[in-house]
Amino acid sequence: MGSSKPLASRYAGIVLDIDGVCVRGRSTIPGAPETVDELRKLGIGLAFATNNASRTPAAVAAHLRDAGFTVDASEVVTSGQAAARLLAPGARCLVIGMEGVREPLLERGCVITADYTQADAVVVGIDTHLSYEDLALATLAIGRGARLVGTNPDPSFPSERGQIPGNGAILAALRTATGVDADIAGKPQAPLFEAAADRLPDGPLLMVGDRLDTDVHGAAKLGWDTALTLTGSTHRDMVASAASAPTYVLESITDLLKAPTDTAA
Numbered sequence: 001m002g003s004s005k006p007l008a009s010r011y012a013g014i015v016l017d018i019d020g021v022c023v024r025g026r027s028t029i030p031g032a033p034e035t036v037d038e039l040r041k042l043g044i045g046l047a048f049a050t051n052n053a054s055r056t057p058a059a060v061a062a063h064l065r066d067a068g069f070t071v072d073a074s075e076v077v078t079s080g081q082a083a084a085r086l087l088a089p090g091a092r093c094l095v096i097g098m099e100g101v102r103e104p105l106l107e108r109g110c111v112i113t114a115d116y117t118q119a120d121a122v123v124v125g126i127d128t129h130l131s132y133e134d135l136a137l138a139t140l141a142i143g144r145g146a147r148l149v150g151t152n153p154d155p156s157f158p159s160e161r162g163q164i165p166g167n168g169a170i171l172a173a174l175r176t177a178t179g180v181d182a183d184i185a186g187k188p189q190a191p192l193f194e195a196a197a198d199r200l201p202d203g204p205l206l207m208v209g210d211r212l213d214t215d216v217h218g219a220a221k222l223g224w225d226t227a228l229t230l231t232g233s234t235h236r237d238m239v240a241s242a243a244s245a246p247t248y249v250l251e252s253i254t255d256l257l258k259a260p261t262d263t264a265a
Helices: 032-041 057-066 079-085 099-108 132-143 167-178 190-197 212-221 236-241 253-257
Strands: 013-017 045-050 076-078 092-096 121-124 147-150 156-159 162-165 205-209 225-229 248-250
Touching (some): 013 190, 032 253, 045 057, 057 076, 076 190, 079 190, 092 099, 092 132, 121 167, 132 167, 205 212, 212 225, 225 253
Parallel strands (some): 013 045, 045 076, 121 147, 205 225, 225 248
Antiparallel strands (some): 156 162
16 A cells, blocks of 8 residues: 655655746646645755746745745746856856846856857846847857857747747757857756755755756656656646656645655556
């Protein structure tokens, strides 16, 4: 017979994706804040991971608190932070990106420069004020040998008007101009998962996300267990064709507090 203990109790730490798991745009997913509170009572370590590099961890934490969650900025890891981990302190970086990219680079000890002739790396995150000159300077720097680092490869992201260009679209423009592929820090690549794991206790880890291609596939490559929630961008009938099957399929994050009964099998 199966255990009556909650699924979450099997893990020392849980990494939670944010949009589609905790919130959906500006709306809180029902029961999610209360579930996070109960996970804390169980003594499970938590990290909140996002591919969105536009905001700093403090801003992400404030957004979650406004949505009803008890969370500290130290528990948040962004793809901007993960990108900074790919660079050595002192690296001179030409940046396309907002504060969520720039702040982690400065905290890492990198130097932000506008001089393409001096850049060791071009670091690219979503930038809603992107200009042609930004792309030109980045292209020139890459052409001189600067490393290209992307916070995430997401081609688009949802807005109130519908899907609009994401960071992957910016990287695609630079790839077309230079022929250079970016080193990616965010999901599904390892750096963001590793940054999240650094915030958690030793022991088995679970990744909870709403996307098969980033959350589930990326964590599975590291040998983690995964839980797909159906409150975001993925429907149940998409699981059968996934490159990496999730360990569990959950109706919502609240199922973490139930005995496991639903798996991808």
